[in-house]
Amino acid sequence: MTDVEPDESEDRSPPVTTTGKVETVVYVLLIAPSLVLGYDNVRSGAGWEKDGPQSGYLPFYLCVILGGAALFGLVSVCVKRADGAKTFVTRDQFRRVMQVFVPTFLFCVAMEWLGLYVASFLLIAGFMRFVGRIAWWKSLLTGFIFSLAMFLTFELAFDVLMPKGPIEALFGR
Amino acid sequence: MEALTLLLHGFAVLITWKTLSLMMVGLLLGVFVGVLPGLGGPNGVAILLPLTFTMDPTAAIVMLSCIYWGALFGGAITSILFNIPGEAWSVATTFDGYPMAQQGKAAEALTAAFTSSFIGSLVAVLLITFLAPGIAAFALRFGPPEFFAVYFLTFCSFVGLGREAKHKTIISMTLGLLLAAVGMDTVSGQLRMTFGFDALLRGVNFLVAVIGLFGISEILLTMEERLALRGHAASIRLRVVLKVWKEMPRYWATLLRSSAIGCWLGITPGGAIAASFMGYNLAKRFAKDPSTFGTGRIEGVFAPETAAHASGTSALLPMLALRIPGSGTAAVLLGGLMVWGLNPGPLLFVEHKDFVWAVIASMYLGNIVGLVIVLTTVPIFASILRVPFAAVAPMIIVSCAIGAYAIQNAMFDVWLMLLFGVAGYVFKKIGVPLAPFTLALVLGNRSEDAFRLSMIGASGDLRVFWSNGLVGSISTLALILLFWPLIARIFEGAGRLLRPAKT
Numbered sequence: 001m002t003d004v005e006p007d008e009s010e011d012r013s014p015p016v017t018t019t020g021k022v023e024t025v026v027y028v029l030l031i032a033p034s035l036v037l038g039y040d041n042v043r044s045g046a047g048w049e050k051d052g053p054q055s056g057y058l059p060f061y062l063c064v065i066l067g068g069a070a071l072f073g074l075v076s077v078c079v080k081r082a083d084g085a086k087t088f089v090t091r092d093q094f095r096r097v098m099q100v101f102v103p104t105f106l107f108c109v110a111m112e113w114l115g116l117y118v119a120s121f122l123l124i125a126g127f128m129r130f131v132g133r134i135a136w137w138k139s140l141l142t143g144f145i146f147s148l149a150m151f152l153t154f155e156l157a158f159d160v161l162m163p164k165g166p167i168e169a170l171f172g173r
Numbered sequence: 174m175e176a177l178t179l180l181l182h183g184f185a186v187l188i189t190w191k192t193l194s195l196m197m198v199g200l201l202l203g204v205f206v207g208v209l210p211g212l213g214g215p216n217g218v219a220i221l222l223p224l225t226f227t228m229d230p231t232a233a234i235v236m237l238s239c240i241y242w243g244a245l246f247g248g249a250i251t252s253i254l255f256n257i258p259g260e261a262w263s264v265a266t267t268f269d270g271y272p273m274a275q276q277g278k279a280a281e282a283l284t285a286a287f288t289s290s291f292i293g294s295l296v297a298v299l300l301i302t303f304l305a306p307g308i309a310a311f312a313l314r315f316g317p318p319e320f321f322a323v324y325f326l327t328f329c330s331f332v333g334l335g336r337e338a339k340h341k342t343i344i345s346m347t348l349g350l351l352l353a354a355v356g357m358d359t360v361s362g363q364l365r366m367t368f369g370f371d372a373l374l375r376g377v378n379f380l381v382a383v384i385g386l387f388g389i390s391e392i393l394l395t396m397e398e399r400l401a402l403r404g405h406a407a408s409i410r411l412r413v414v415l416k417v418w419k420e421m422p423r424y425w426a427t428l429l430r431s432s433a434i435g436c437w438l439g440i441t442p443g444g445a446i447a448a449s450f451m452g453y454n455l456a457k458r459f460a461k462d463p464s465t466f467g468t469g470r471i472e473g474v475f476a477p478e479t480a481a482h483a484s485g486t487s488a489l490l491p492m493l494a495l496r497i498p499g500s501g502t503a504a505v506l507l508g509g510l511m512v513w514g515l516n517p518g519p520l521l522f523v524e525h526k527d528f529v530w531a532v533i534a535s536m537y538l539g540n541i542v543g544l545v546i547v548l549t550t551v552p553i554f555a556s557i558l559r560v561p562f563a564a565v566a567p568m569i570i571v572s573c574a575i576g577a578y579a580i581q582n583a584m585f586d587v588w589l590m591l592l593f594g595v596a597g598y599v600f601k602k603i604g605v606p607l608a609p610f611t612l613a614l615v616l617g618n619r620s621e622d623a624f625r626l627s628m629i630g631a632s633g634d635l636r637v638f639w640s641n642g643l644v645g646s647i648s649t650l651a652l653i654l655l656f657w658p659l660i661a662r663i664f665e666g667a668g669r670l671l672r673p674a675k676t
Contacts, residue, residue, distance in 0.1 A: 158223075
């Protein structure tokens, strides 16, 4: 459920979507897992044995409650349409949210391949330069110093190991 | 009296250079966390938790709780100087704090905020010192049914007393309970809801969820609102501090009232946010000239800050004595304690006496040191806010990722954090409260165990929850709270029916 908002479609008026629509999507998204999880719990036993509930018992009824509450929400959104007409995000806001979400996503991808420290250098320098429009040298320097400081604190001082990639391997870490 | 001796012993454990310096580091980091938008008490502590993995538990918890005190102090700085609450609990501080800064009285406002925070938490710590051992001793008699009843009471009070739409609170809570149930079933050893994914065997880690829900989502929200940080410079002179302190006794009623509200809302899961607003509103109602509130009255700073800090501190009481966190941050601290294999709850007071009293002593010391630190370092922290957000945001994201990864050394958790970030953003925007979710996630397994153990003990008879006076009254109270909105309506209706008959 990374993208609850519909894709940014053609040039329309500022609001991207309304609260009511998002709520509807969220409720539908919640009903789906409550069905799936509910089924899984029935499979692992949702009955009541002699000495108490089976392991699927409580989660199964939680699914029922969750599904029920989501259904209630869905119905109440549909009934009270006026309340749902409030803007969820405007186009501008949505663009800014994406400006931080997309780099964060890429950062997580990069973390898998390049390790945390290189990825964080790229994220900080890139974000400062392209989103904040801060001078190149400042961006690169900040990114470098921050990543180095993190490396020294976690890797060396506190022995907390982070994922590392090819570049750290060059230095034999 | 026993409490005092034990407390003194706690101080003795604390006063070493190592612990004291960790305390300072914790406080500074905490103020930092409190000042930055997007980092707050719960996720700040969660992110910094990995730093403490190699320390001994006492040092670690002292540092973590100092981060918490620091965050409580720090929230006020941005509220007063920048009109931007660094934390939700300091929103009410902006009402009068920012106008004071505009009138050039920033130093007074800051001193007032810090000092009243200090007083609030002092009252709460005194309460903890004298009440917690008693509660813990009482709770030693608890068996699984009693514990389940207490957990049940906590959940019910959230649903019944929360201000959000009921179905949204219920969604948030059941979602948290469900996620807590993912993984191995602790009673039967069966796997639940893993769908064959190895990564889900361990379940959904509570700290990862907190970092995502409160850290990443907060960054998304901050970007969306596009904060423009334009604030007042401030440095605090000793003369101003003394002047404010001299004025303070005049407001004893406000301070006392706010402390009481804070303590009450901290112990019951109402939280610092509600406490700060309530403290402010009551001060306004009791004032001779309520209309001047909002124009920069020092009382308008005293009231919410005292309440927020009292509630933030007293939230640790149920956490230590009953294992029920009174706030999000208390929940994270609870998670931290469990990492070191310390199980908070009544037994902690018996088995780890040293530890408990060192923690309580650190609350006294941490708040005193904290007060001095914030009074002297305000200019530095105010200047941090002038660093462009474009530089701060990616650093916070990196810190969140480090925190999420380090908890279980799993890349899966980083993705989970991102997912929780988006979910938290959407939930906040459509008004689904996050507090019940975190509470459910941290208490889920415990309460299920308690339920099933009591079922095994009573061979599946639900009447065990009404088997004696204690557990019966807790269970009944829980049900009353759960249906409180309905009950209140019935009473109102009945009252309306009766009144015309009388006249």
